[in-house]
Amino acid sequence: MLLCLDCGKETENGHDLMCCPNCQSTGIPIDTEKLLTVRTSWHELRILVMWAERWASALPDKQESEKMLRIVYRIADRMQQQHLDQECGLTFASELAELRASPYVTGEIEQNVIREIPPERG
Numbered sequence: 001m002l003l004c005l006d007c008g009k010e011t012e013n014g015h016d017l018m019c020c021p022n023c024q025s026t027g028i029p030i031d032t033e034k035l036l037t038v039r040t041s042w043h044e045l046r047i048l049v050m051w052a053e054r055w056a057s058a059l060p061d062k063q064e065s066e067k068m069l070r071i072v073y074r075i076a077d078r079m080q081q082q083h084l085d086q087e088c089g090l091t092f093a094s095e096l097a098e099l100r101a102s103p104y105v106t107g108e109i110e111q112n113v114i115r116e117i118p119p120e121r122g
């Protein structure tokens with residue numbers, strides 16, 4: 001199976017595929033038969049994900065930035081789903097969401113670290 005990083009849908013691995021049949025992305029998909037296990041720590045993953053998140057946020061083209069952020073979040077989400085026992089998320093956006101949901105925080109939280117994007121629909 002091939003997993004599209006743009007839309008998150010899986011597709012049969014056909015040799016004549018030129019793009020994702022769901023979203024027409026031409027980005028390189030994940031070959032789910034090539035998944036691997038890496039020995040690391042949550043902290044190291046957080047560093048890498050947050051750097052990627054920050055870099056994607058800093059792209060001057062807003063549309064491209066949001067597309068890259070969605071890919072970073074999709075990857076982070078796949079990793080988080082494998083470790084729901086962790087005390088925190090992998091992204092700065094998840095930390096922001098946690099802070100905003102806290103009963104101890106009142107008022108707006110301003111930040112200029114990442115571009116915040118609306119949640120995906122569907």
Ligand SMILES: [Zn+2]
Nearest residue numbers: 004007020023
């Ligand atoms: Zn797709």
